[in-house]
Amino acid sequence: xxxxxxxxxxxxxxxxxxxxxxxxxxxxxxxxxxxxxxxxxxxxxxxxxxxxxxxxxxxxxxxxxxxxxxxxxxxxxxxxxxxxxxxxxxxxxxxxxxxxxxxxxxxxxxxxxxxxxxxxxxxxxxxxxxxxxxxxxxxxxxxxxxxxxxxxxxxxxxxxxxxxxxxxxxxxxxxxxxxxxxxxxxxxxxxxxxxxxxxxxxxxxxxxxxxxxxxxxxxxxxxxxxxxxxxxxxxxxxxxxxxxxxxxxxxxxxxxxxxxxxxxxxxxxxxxxxxxxxxxxxxxxxxxxxxxxx
Amino acid sequence: xxxxxxxxxxxxxxxxxxxxxxxxxxxxxxxxxxxxxxxxxxxxxxxxxxxxxxxxxxxxxxxxxxxxxxxxxxxxxxxxxxxxxxxxxxxxxxxxxxxxxxxxxxxxxxxxxxxxxxxxxxxxxxxxxxxxxxxxxxxxxxxxxxxxxxxxxxxxxxxxxxxxxxxxxxxxxxxxxxxxxxxxxxxxxxxxxxxxxxxxxxxxxxxxxxxxxxxxxxxxxxxxxxxxxxxxxxxxxxxxxxxxxxxxxxxxxxxxxxxxxxxxxxxxxxxxxxxxxxxxxxxxxxxxxxxxxxxxxxxxxx
Numbered sequence: 237x238x239x240x241x242x243x244x245x246x247x248x249x250x251x252x253x254x255x256x257x258x259x260x261x262x263x264x265x266x267x268x269x270x271x272x273x274x275x276x277x278x279x280x281x282x283x284x285x286x287x288x289x290x291x292x293x294x295x296x297x298x299x300x301x302x303x304x305x306x307x308x309x310x311x312x313x314x315x316x317x318x319x320x321x322x323x324x325x326x327x328x329x330x331x332x333x334x335x336x337x338x339x340x341x342x343x344x345x346x347x348x349x350x351x352x353x354x355x356x357x358x359x360x361x362x363x364x365x366x367x368x369x370x371x372x373x374x375x376x377x378x379x380x381x382x383x384x385x386x387x388x389x390x391x392x393x394x395x396x397x398x399x400x401x402x403x404x405x406x407x408x409x410x411x412x413x414x415x416x417x418x419x420x421x422x423x424x425x426x427x428x429x430x431x432x433x434x435x436x437x438x439x440x441x442x443x444x445x446x447x448x449x450x451x452x453x454x455x456x457x458x459x460x461x462x463x464x465x466x467x468x469x470x471x472x473x474x475x476x477x478x479x480x481x482x483x484x485x486x487x488x489x490x491x492x493x494x495x496x497x498x499x500x501x502x503x504x505x506x507x508x509x510x511x512x513x514x515x516x517x518x519x520x521x522x523x524x525x526x527x528x529x530x
Numbered sequence: 531x532x533x534x535x536x537x538x539x540x541x542x543x544x545x546x547x548x549x550x551x552x553x554x555x556x557x558x559x560x561x562x563x564x565x566x567x568x569x570x571x572x573x574x575x576x577x578x579x580x581x582x583x584x585x586x587x588x589x590x591x592x593x594x595x596x597x598x599x600x601x602x603x604x605x606x607x608x609x610x611x612x613x614x615x616x617x618x619x620x621x622x623x624x625x626x627x628x629x630x631x632x633x634x635x636x637x638x639x640x641x642x643x644x645x646x647x648x649x650x651x652x653x654x655x656x657x658x659x660x661x662x663x664x665x666x667x668x669x670x671x672x673x674x675x676x677x678x679x680x681x682x683x684x685x686x687x688x689x690x691x692x693x694x695x696x697x698x699x700x701x702x703x704x705x706x707x708x709x710x711x712x713x714x715x716x717x718x719x720x721x722x723x724x725x726x727x728x729x730x731x732x733x734x735x736x737x738x739x740x741x742x743x744x745x746x747x748x749x750x751x752x753x754x755x756x757x758x759x760x761x762x763x764x765x766x767x768x769x770x771x772x773x774x775x776x777x778x779x780x781x782x783x784x785x786x787x788x789x790x791x792x793x794x795x796x797x798x799x800x801x802x803x804x805x806x807x808x809x810x811x812x813x814x815x816x817x818x819x820x821x822x823x824x825x826x827x828x829x830x831x832x
Contacts, residue, residue: 240725241654246734250653251661254646254705257638261676261702262668268679279682325573332566340570342818343577349814349821351763353781354806357799358584367596368796371583374600403576412826464672467765471785485766488674493770498678505674512672 272502279498290503299479300504303487304511310398310483311462311515317402319454322409323447327439329410330417341414344407352404356471359400363387390480393473397481401468409454416450417443452523459519463512484508581807588612588800595796611797612805615787621802623776624783625809631693631768631779632761635700639708640754642701644746647712648738652721662713668706676703677770684771695771696779700761707828708753715749716742752824755817759825762810780806 273290277283294300325344329337347355363386364370373383386392420443428442444451466485469475475482475490482490484504492501587595588611590604598605616622650662676699684695719742727737743750768779778786787802814821 240728240734241652241721243653243734244655246738247649247653247655249735250645250649250738254642254709255661257642257698257702258665258668258705261680261699262671262706263664265676265679266671269675272678279685328566328569333570340573341822344573345818345822346577346581346811346814348825349759349810350807351781351784351810353763353765353784354803357784357803358580358807361587361800362580362583369600371579371600407577408825411822415826460670464674467763467781470765470769485672485674489677489766489770492678498682502678505672505678508672509675512670516670 269502269505272499273506275499276497277499278492278496280496283499286499290500293500294503294507299482299487300484300507302479303482303484303504304507306394306481307463307465307483307485307508307511310394310465311459313398314401314405314462314465315455315458317398318405318409319413319451319458321402321406322454323413323451325406325410326413326417327443329414337414341407341411344410346407347404348408350404352467353471355400355404356468359396360387360472363396387473388477390477393477393481397468397472400472401462401465404468405458409458412454412457413447413450416447419450420446452519456516456519456523460512460516463508463515484511584800584807585804588797588804590797590800592796608797611801614795615798615801615805619787619798619802620775620778620783621780621805624778624780625805627693627772627777627783628762628779628781631696631700632758635697635704635761636754636757638697638701639704639757640750643705643708643753644712644743644750645738646705646709647716648742650709651713651716652719652724652742653734654721662710665706665709668703669710673703673766677766681770690771691774691777693777696768699767699771700764703767704757704761708757711753711756711828712746712749715746719745752820752827755813755821756824756828758813759810759821 272283274285274287275283276286276289329341333340361368362370363372365373365383365385369377369383372386376383384392386396424442424446425438428438433441464485465483466489469481469483469486473481475486479487485508488501488504488508491497491504583600586604587600589607589609590598591606591608594605594608646665650658650665680695680699684690689695689698723741724734724737727741728734732740763781764779765781765785768782769785772778772782784802784806787799
């Protein structure tokens with residue numbers, strides 16, 4: 237019977253097209269891009285090899301250092317922010333709202349499906365100071381504080397960005413973690429309660445350890461996504477003021493398309509890929525150890 | 531902060547009798563309920579107020595927006611902002627471009643992904659787990675890594691002036707998740723079913739098409755929705771491959787919206803944001819359970 241399910245011609249017909257498209261769009265370009273990182277030039281002017289010059293430039297470029305630092309701090313802060321906010325929401329759903337949480341879950345999930353560009357433009361206007369005072373600054377004025385030019389300095393723009401991305405995604409992590417919390421058997425919770433555990437102690441000693449696996453996969457998913465942040469930065473600040481909010485992804489884009497330096501752009505893309513792989517691998521190893529020990 | 535404990539309170543009530551416990555229990559529960567109510571209200575304001583503000587602002591004239599309080603209602607309701615955004619702002623064209631790029635990519639991706647998922651999960655051959663792993667690896671790679679070679683190829687083959695670069699790139703980058711999710715869904719379908727079908731005289735390809743595809747119809751809708759939101763909301767790929775203003779997708783168009791108008795016209799800009807936001811929101815409201823399930827299951831498994 238294995239002959240039917242092992243029919244090579246059928247496998248080729250079913251798998252072939254997908255494999256072909258995937259190879260042409262993803263696999264070949266990855267290798268090709270590696271080749272670009274040893275060259276200088278662009279599609280229109282042509283390419284010339286320059287050995288390892290792009291790599292030595294990469295290590296000396298202060299803009300790369302800034303962009304890498306921005307990417308890592310952004311990823312760390314947003315990951316912590318959205319997973320913690322999502323977890324608190326999930327606890328709220330499971331333990332306080334119970335059956336009536338469906339509506340709140342649906343509403344809190346709203347921002348997840350919204351286009352990032354639209355959300356970015358909305359937040360820009362929401363936090364702006366001129367030409368019109370946005371709601372946030374109006375609120376500050378109403379309680380007697382001065383307006384803040386949120387996009388005037390990299391520091392405050394960074395926090396608006398963090399806030400926006402947590403706003404955008406916490407509903408997503410809430411639903412993800414909610415699914416994990418619902419899976420905790422009722423008997424476990426009830427016996428813990430009979431033993432006298434309640435409130436924070438119940439969360440700390442029973443709920444948190446039991447939801448650790450889903451927390452860990454949220455962390456991995458979040459880091460994998462936040463390291464690639466692009467849309468929200470472009471829409472909210474476009475990297476500014478100056479290069480104050482430029483992640484590696486945007487720096488790569490600007491180098492390649494604003495300055496038409498494909499070789500160096502590919503080198504930055506390679507750095508980004510390596511960072512993504514290393515961070516994901518590290519988180520994965522840590523999470524596996526934690527789960528087996530816990 | 532305390533977790534609601536109905537078991538404990540009802541047990542306590544039973545042991546001490548209703549008269550003894552009614553007072554303290556009610557007093558203990560009241561602030562807890564209030565606390566939850568405050569949090570929920572705050573949550574709703576934070577989630578919904580920006581959208582309401584955006585909607586109201588989209589109906590204001592420029593004068594109204596610049597000179598009156600940001601909290602106020604529009605003095606005159608400028609519904610014309612929407613027609614202006616749609617026609618003068620070319621939003622209609624951008625939506626059309628988005629549809630022309632997204633729908634073919636979605637169809638292609640689902641077709642190829644389902645077939646590959648079937649071949650990788652149901653069919654039996656050496657090296658299929660390795661092949662699945664190769665597909666999975668694609669999810670880790672940042673899209674920046676493939677932009678430049680693809681740009682070169684599209685430029686040299688003369689595809690740059692069309693929407694084909696978008697269709698092809700969306701299909702290719704969407705395949706890893708599609709293949710993986712479809713393979714996972716096929717895991718619940720027993721192989722014996724297809725063996726039996728082939729005994730009855732259907733070829734395996736026919737069995738795939740007439741038996742397996744209808745069985746995973748639900749999965750197709752879920753994966754299709756997930757990918758729709760990803761592609762529809764994409765900025766990076768669309769920004770890279772649409773130099774021509776006439777080919778802009780809705781996200782690229784929205785990003786450049788103020789530029790097209792010269793001086794900023796706030797009413798039409800907010801109208802454009804609203805069209806974009808409420809368009810996706812509408813799909814979500816109709817299919818919210820499916821969308822939530824799809825997006826989160828894609829995350830956990832990926």
